[in-house]
Amino acid sequence: MMTRLVTVIPVYNGESFLKATLESVATQTRQPDCVIIQDNCSTDGTAAIAQDFEKKGFKWHCNKKHVSSIENFNAALRFSEEADVLHVLTADDLIVPDFYARLLEPLLSVKGPALVYSAYEVIGEDGELVKDSDLKNPFPIEPGGLPRIIPHTRFIASQSDLRTICLPAVLMKTNREALPVKFSSDYIQCADAVFYAELAGYCEQIVEVPAALCRYRRHENSTTSRNRMEPAALIEDEWKAMQKASMLLGKKGLSAWLWNFRQRCLLAGTSRIMLRGSNQLTIACQAEVVRSTRAITGGVAWYLGNLAVALRDFIRHGYA
Secondary structure (H helix, E strand, O other): OOOOEEEEEEEOOOOOOHHHHHHHHHOOOOOOOEEEEEEOOOOOOHHHHHHHHHHHOOEEEEOOOOOOHHHHHHHHHHHHHHOOEEEEOOOOOEEOOOHHHHHHHHHOOOOOOEEEEEEEEEEOOOOOEOOOOOOOOOOOOOOOOOOEEOOHHHHHHHHHOOOOOOHHHEEEEOOOOOOOOOOOOOOOOOHHHHHHHHHHOOOOEEEEEEEEEEEEEOOOOOHHHHHOOOHHHHHHHHHHHHHHHHHOOOOOHHHHHHHHHHHHHHHHHHHHHHHHOOOOOOHHHHHHHHHHHHHHHOHHHHHHHHHHHHHHHHHHHOOO
């Protein structure tokens, strides 16, 4: 029996990049069985672009009223009941021509619910690859890399470290059943890390394809870019997500304490990297980032996390 693949593309005012995203779907070697453009009451030229692709068999659906971004993405998840495999594709990102062919293949032997995801590269507004981006694929990219099964505990630990997979690079095998979890509005940016950590517990198998089959577009209007302008709130959001995902590992006693201390050191290092890469932050804003982070990590973890980043930088560049 052929697997029914449904692609849903939530969008709001996406005229700048939507056409390129839709074209990346239209040129797939293995076409989705259904493509739904879920328009959140856009006020720009999104509808015209979507309607033009209706000629290629895509479906355009406009919400009755504008809802939050999280609500629009959760509405996309409801199509899991109409799909054997569901793909939620963000409206400014791209997938390479053999994305579906490569990711569907390892799912054929899995009977129950499953996750499969590829590596990703970062592109700019012009579609060109961005070198030295602050966003990086969380595992080594291997051109032509073969699928490999990832243990559940290892996968959840990666999400709790916020080394999360890239949403548009993921296929979810749902077997035409409702998904047991959804994106939470409790997070301003890290809802995907918690979502995948929670979903992993229901999956029979998790498969990683280390080839870069997805291209994440970084631009000034992206959610990630906007959230970077409130770094103190982002740090607090990251810690909340790290704690939520870590709970799913089931650690207790000393093991739980050591893991929590490790996570606080990791957050401190993340904060240092954020400050170093942000030349748009005022001195007052930078001070707020330090204050917010230290309030979470405590002094010892703060210094150890910063020391780890400094040592890593020295090893990388100190002998140059």
